[in-house]
Amino acid sequence: MMAVLCLALIPFVFLLLVTLLPHANAVTRKPIVIVPGVMGSQLEARLHKTSSSHMYCYKNYDKWYRLWLDMDDILPITQNCFKENIKLHYSTSTGRYSDTEGVDIRVTDFGNTTGIETLDPNIASASYFDVLVEYFVKLGYTRGLDIRAAPFDWRLGPAELLERHYFDALRSLIESTFASQGNRKVTLLVHSMGALVSHYFLTTFVTENWKDKYLDQYVTLGGVWAGCSKALNALISGDTDQIFKLSSRLYVRPLERSFPSDYWLLPIPSNDTWNTSVVLVTTPTSSYSAYDIHKLIDKLNYPNGPVMYRGVVKSTPRPFLPPNVTTHCIYGYDLQTAESFHFGDINSFPNGKPDIGYSKGDGTVSLRSLRVCQKWEGQQVWPVKSYEMKGADHFGMLDDRDVLKIIENLVVSSN
Numbered sequence: 330m331m332a333v334l335c336l337a338l339i340p341f342v343f344l345l346l347v348t349l350l351p352h353a354n355a356v357t358r359k360p361i362v363i364v365p366g367v368m369g370s371q372l373e374a375r376l377h378k379t380s381s382s383h384m385y386c387y388k389n390y391d392k393w394y395r396l397w398l399d400m401d402d403i404l405p406i407t408q409n410c411f412k413e414n415i416k417l418h419y420s421t422s423t424g425r426y427s428d429t430e431g432v433d434i435r436v437t438d439f440g441n442t443t444g445i446e447t448l449d450p451n452i453a454s455a456s457y458f459d460v461l462v463e464y465f466v467k468l469g470y471t472r473g474l475d476i477r478a479a480p481f482d483w484r485l486g487p488a489e490l491l492e493r494h495y496f497d498a499l500r501s502l503i504e505s506t507f508a509s510q511g512n513r514k515v516t517l518l519v520h521s522m523g524a525l526v527s528h529y530f531l532t533t534f535v536t537e538n539w540k541d542k543y544l545d546q547y548v549t550l551g552g553v554w555a556g557c558s559k560a561l562n563a564l565i566s567g568d569t570d571q572i573f574k575l576s577s578r579l580y581v582r583p584l585e586r587s588f589p590s591d592y593w594l595l596p597i598p599s600n601d602t603w604n605t606s607v608v609l610v611t612t613p614t615s616s617y618s619a620y621d622i623h624k625l626i627d628k629l630n631y632p633n634g635p636v637m638y639r640g641v642v643k644s645t646p647r648p649f650l651p652p653n654v655t656t657h658c659i660y661g662y663d664l665q666t667a668e669s670f671h672f673g674d675i676n677s678f679p680n681g682k683p684d685i686g687y688s689k690g691d692g693t694v695s696l697r698s699l700r701v702c703q704k705w706e707g708q709q710v711w712p713v714k715s716y717e718m719k720g721a722d723h724f725g726m727l728d729d730r731d732v733l734k735i736i737e738n739l740v741v742s743s744n
């Protein structure tokens with residue numbers, strides 16, 4: 330009898346829950362726009378080349394295909410075609426960069442998250458923002474509507490992103506997200522080099538009034554605020570970490586040297602970051618701090634390097650300016666992080682493999698760069714809060730439950 334009664338009650342209780350819950354628990358979700366890090370946006374290409382240095386490379390391909398990343402295209406032989414297509418070319422007469430002749434390049438699905446969730450959908454290890462985006466979708470977000478992304482051509486520096494209208498596109502994306510979500514202010518969520526890109530946007534591209542109107546807050550994950558010495562190693566002797574595991578250092582180095590983004594990521598000297606007593610590179614005859622990077626680049630036998638470096642430094646005159654937006658700065662610490670590079674014998678510079686000196690950081694970026702945002706407390710009227718996550722890795726933090734929970738608390742509220 331009791332059991333029958335209970336069973337009979339179920340539909341009623343269910344009905345009660347369904348009608349009561351939405352009212353008792355109205356959930357507000359702040360719209361999110363994501364700016365990813367270096368190498369963190371898929372790139373698509375289309376080919377109409379008149380020549381190629383390799384007879385086995387396609388010259389014509391009129392459909393957009395995924396240039397970055399298709400693991401099959403960076404195997405020992407196919408990588409020659411890939412490298413030719415993705416390289417940038419600097420002109421000393423105009424001071425501008427161009428793509429390889431006959432190659433068009435664009436990002437995948439600007440505004441949606443597709444192009445940043447994974448770099449190569451066929452390879453699990455190439456996943457990037459997928460866990461984070463899925464986490465917010467489970468909380469009620471919808472891809473392309475209130476969780477969106479602004480992928481960018483991560484080969485470029487600030488001047489080229491400006492020239493190719495990336496910052497216009499980012500501004501329009503934030504405005505249209507705001508408008509389509511009932512005039513709710515947007516949370517700008519950035520990772521790694523996305524911090525440099527978005528910081529440039531906030532401090533040089535949009536006005537104070539614009540930020541007040543459209544942005545709720547700036548949430549930064551592992552921001553490379555003052556650069557990263559790993560980028561220095563890539564320029565000097567080539568870096569095959571992560572993606573290019575199958576290639577040799579000297580094979581990928583010309584590619585890394587051709588991207589202005591690599592110069593943008595170099596350590597930015599200051600008393601609070603890499604000061605004159607922090608040695609980044611030594612050879613038997615010289616030692617270099619972040620203040621000496623221009624001298625170091627002069628020694629690399631890469632004729633365009635010095636002018637490319639100067640161009641980026643000139644485009645980013647005030648890197649540490651407070652963004653004047655409510656800021657939540659989340660980063661890992663206490664992991665061994667490669668910071669300095671030592672060439673024991675003069676013949677090993679710059680082509681040999683250096684000995685590495687370590688400092689603390691998030692495994693990729695040194696703490697002195699990650700915590701630049703702390704300085705903004707007291708430099709701007711908007712709140713700044715830092716979250717130091719012990720042991721959170723630069724990339725692993727995107728899948729870290731504690732980090733996701735912090736972001737959730739910043740963007741989802743029930744009232």
Ligand SMILES: *[C@@H]1O[C@H](CO)[C@@H](O)[C@H](O)[C@H]1NC(C)=O
Binds near residue numbers: 441443472474
């Ligand atoms: C965004 O991409 C997802 C697939 O990743 C798709 O299901 C969704 O319809 C897209 N949203 C918009 C608004 O285009």
Ligand SMILES: *[C@@H]1O[C@H](CO)[C@@H](O)[C@H](O)[C@H]1NC(C)=O
Binds near residue numbers: 537653
């Ligand atoms: C931030 O606000 C201060 C004080 O109003 C102002 O001097 C500064 O130029 C602003 N910075 C940016 C990046 O707009």
Ligand SMILES: *[C@@H]1O[C@H](CO)[C@@H](O)[C@H](O)[C@H]1NC(C)=O
Binds near residue numbers: 600
């Ligand atoms: C940097 O620190 C040195 C030594 O403490 C000091 O002499 C110099 O004025 C500082 N520079 C700046 C820009 O604060």
Ligand SMILES: *[C@@H]1O[C@H](CO)[C@@H](O)[C@H](O)[C@H]1NC(C)=O
Binds near residue numbers: 600604606607
């Ligand atoms: C440079 O920074 C280190 C910390 O990394 C500090 O111990 C040292 O005093 C600083 N030197 C100058 C000249 O500011």
